[in-house]
Amino acid sequence: MRRSTAQSGRQRSALDAAYDECRRLVRTTRPTEYALMGLMPPAARPACWALYAAFAHADDLLDSSDGTPEERAARLRQWRTALEADLTSGTSDDPIRLALTDAVWHWGLDLGDLLGALEAVQRDGDRQSVATWQEWRERSHAQNISWPEQFMRLLVRCGLPVPVRLRDVPGFTRFVEGLFLADMLRDLPEDLDGGHVWFPTEVLDRFQVAPADLIARRWTPAVRRLIAHLTDEARAWLEGARRVLRGSLPLGPAIVLDTTVDLFTAELDAIIGAGPAALSRPVRVPRHKQWRVLGPARARAAAIWRLTLPPTTATPGGRPAAGPDADTAQSTPEWQPVPVAEPPLPPRPHVDGVRPPEIAPAQLPNHVAIVMDGNGRWATGLGLPRDEGHRAGAVALRDVVQGALEVGLRHLTVYAFSTENWKRSPDEVSKLFAIMRAELLDGELLQHDVRLRWIGSPEGLPDDVVEVLRSQERATRHRTGLTLNVCVNYGGRAELTQAGAALARAALAGDIDPSRVTEQQFAAHLPHHSMPDVDLLWRTSGELRISNFLPWHAHYAELHFTDTPWPEADRRDLWQALETYTQRKRRKGAATETK
Known part of the structure; x- marks a missing residue:
């Protein structure tokens, strides 16, 4: 795919707004993942937001309480069909699809893999529980493996030689499974609100926990042992994958890997520390603990990207002019003012949902x-x-x-x-x-x-x-x-x-x-x-x-x-x-x- 990257001011403004919409969505719904994207080279971050926002939006369409499961699945099919048309035309009237389309065109991302991952989410529309760990792993791989591989492709396009097809690298699938399980534990209160339990039936039976116990938020000894076992499993998968993967990655991606494991491990620790509250409300890692991990990682990653990546010229939206169409890209100033939203957006709510006091x-x-x-x-x-x-x-x-x-x-x-x-x-x-x-x-x-x-x-x-x-x-x-x-x-x-x-x-x-x-x-x-x-x-x-x-x-x-x-x-x-x-x-x- 090739197209000219020379754009009118209006087109560029719409594109900047689309990337910013993706950024807000990821930052609001997945602050940990958003922080990790901050470790990527600056030029690649908007594409990361677009990739994750597309996946999150597709997942949200299925998890929404609006309409029947069949209606929600139909909306996802319509959105995916519209995305395919947008990817063909190179533009879109939907901000998330517009940002993803631009990222695919500009960075040469694997379109087939992306659509395959969205198709896997779509197939999961019935949201039925799985019986065995093997079925659970198949679901995890189908939905999740493509996304980190696209991030690696971004690094390749930035000029860093990394293995793009990570699924063939020893330890990577176990890493994805660890992230998927940790994410499932983190989202457990929200899933229970919808009456869903996604853990394999075989592990529930092993600990003699019925789905109704979890949905009713019964913190029984059996439930406590189940949650402790699952957090231990996720932690072991992540740590084991780190030991295997580190030797396959250059220093920059290795920093991202280490920080990902450390942050998700901190979330698992917070879940265990929350006890019965882990069934009722999202558990957050204290800010000082998060920054203890993120602070040094950000400094090291920034230094590594300066030393290992060739310089690029960033457009106002953060997209680099370097790439397959660099010969048609127009030079831009180092920065341009961010467009002011008109009308302004309402205040962003607190992550814990707390509301302000009633003061006249x-x-x-x-x-x-x-x-x-x-x-x-x-x-x-x-x-x-x-x-x-x-x-x-x-x-x-x-x-x-x-x-x-x-x-x-x-x-x-x-x-x-x-x-x-x-x-x-x-x-x-x-x-x-x-x-x-x-x-x-x-x-x-x-x-x-x-x-x-x-x-x-x-x-x-x-x-x-x-x-x-x-x-x-x-x-x-x-x-x-x-x-x-x-x-x-x-x-x-x-x-x-x-x-x-x-x-x-x-x-x-x-x-x-x-x-x-x-x-x-x-x-x-x-x-x-x-x-x-x-x-x-x-x-x-x-x-x-x-x-x-x-x-x-x-x-x-x-x-x-x-x-x-x-x-x-x-x-x-x-x-x-x-x-x-x-x-x-x-x-x-x-x-x-x-x-």
Whole structure:
């Protein structure tokens, strides 16, 4: 298959949106797999999202509670038939099929294998339990083996020699079985909600567990032994496959393999630790344990890809221009702003399904400011580089912003980089700015009703960081939901000094009487005079100071200090701070409480 990769701006925008839809789907429904895809070469990640999103969407069509099993199977057949037509034409009006079609065309993926895997999912439409482990393995192989092989094909197209047909590599089928069983244990509560038990009948009979026991969530000794046995089996299959496979893979894919085994093993440990709760709700690996695995792996993988892969030119959607049609590809800038979703998407729910507290709008603070403290110390305490703490802190901020949107907060200001932070090592500062720039370019917040504003000085900042900050400000200027002020290269005293200098110039020009300067006049000369006063200032990680943060605007702020380091915070901590705020008496010097 060959086609020209030269595309109009409209086509490229639709394609970028399609890949982003796949990214959101994978990130929301399978955060572990999404994190593992982050270990792939950056140019290949959008194709990974498209591949997994297509498989997940097909599976969801069957697992949906909408309609009869026959109707759900019919919808899957229609979707697969439409995919075949799209793959022939090279385009689609469905975002997931459009992204997958582009990935297949651009990367030369194995179309027959992909359609075969989807056909296996379709054949599984009756969702009947299997009797033996052999039947279970046949189902696992038919549905799952093609997908990691496509990932290997992506690495080959990036320029790395790896074995594409992994099913012929010793240990690989057992690796797939371990992932499939671990995934089945992870999804057990959801399957039980639908009245399904997918474990082989022979293992249920061996432990004398009836499907009805599991569906009724009876945590009997027999059920406990069954779950312990299945987690031990999945762990043994994964560890055994790792020992065999490592010698067949280059260093980069070996890092992905090791991290996959470690993360899925951590999920199995969490399932065992959850006890009876493992039958009722999804079990999550604590964030600090996940980052203990992911942090070093991300650093090693990034270094390996830089050393072993030839450079490629990335298009705005992340797809490389290198490939079979590189002669027709048009050169593009290093990056382009991520399109702003219109209309904006609703807030993304928390992974555990928790909802915000019911707080009347009149009781909510209008403006919350956060000193996001403890990133570096959190990472050091876990034996990770300090920059991994900043990376984890960026993830925490995403969730807090979603929580601010959910609860209806109007203004949120975060301290991202102070003028005092220049005292840190040049290496840490450089990595912090790289993380900041990547987060701004990721575009997730731009899909929601967030207006981003930059507060701080451009002096000394890298040009690309300044450019991205200003670009995202322009892109979101019409948003009316949450205003997110990001303080980068900001200092409170410097802000006051600027206001004083502006007042002095105005006095010299005769515009004001220096003997009659009012607070309102002073505030009008602040660099960001339109920003409302801070009602609540929250600092994490146990420090009890405000560190030169918004001294004018926070003059009457309620202070809220928590011991949790910022990377371990999420929207629930914000909600707790808001509930604490509603219990404070806001007198502002008056004798009686004011609202």
